[in-house]
Amino acid sequence: MLPDFAPIHLLYLAIAIALEIAANVLMKCSEGFRRKLPAVTAILCALAAFTALSYAIKGIQLSVAYGIWGGVGLIATAIFGITLFGERLRPTGWLGLFLIMAGVVLLKFS
Incomplete structure (x- = not known):
């Protein structure tokens, strides 16, 4: 499990994720x-x-924050690519996104 930390750090992480997604779009x-x-x-x-x-x-x-930042940012960017730009993923792409989500969840519990 994650060690104790102040909620402000989660806020900073959420802001970092949102800004990364915005940068990619x-x-x-x-x-x-x-x-x-x-x-x-x-x-x-x-x-x-x-x-x-x-x-x-x-x-x-660092490993948890960066993993979540990268994983959530990548998944959200892929979703924005699909919805805003009409991009398509093949089944292997969907599998890759699922594996990234699984990795982020496992990181949280490590």
Whole structure:
């Protein structure tokens, strides 16, 4: 189980996840960094995400925080890709997302 930590660290982790997702969606919207506003905003969101993650790991173990940040961010980004941009996943892609979710859950209980 996770050791005790202050709820503020979970808030920082949630903010880091949201900013990472925003950065990824904006990167797609920037069309290969040809559109300047989404490109610059994506970079700023990525920097802010790492900043929030750095605050989160002050109270959450690095391996757990980074695993959750990366896993949840990846799954949410995939969902946004499907819903906003009409991207499709093959069955192996869905299996991969399921395995990532399982890994994040296992990390939580390690």
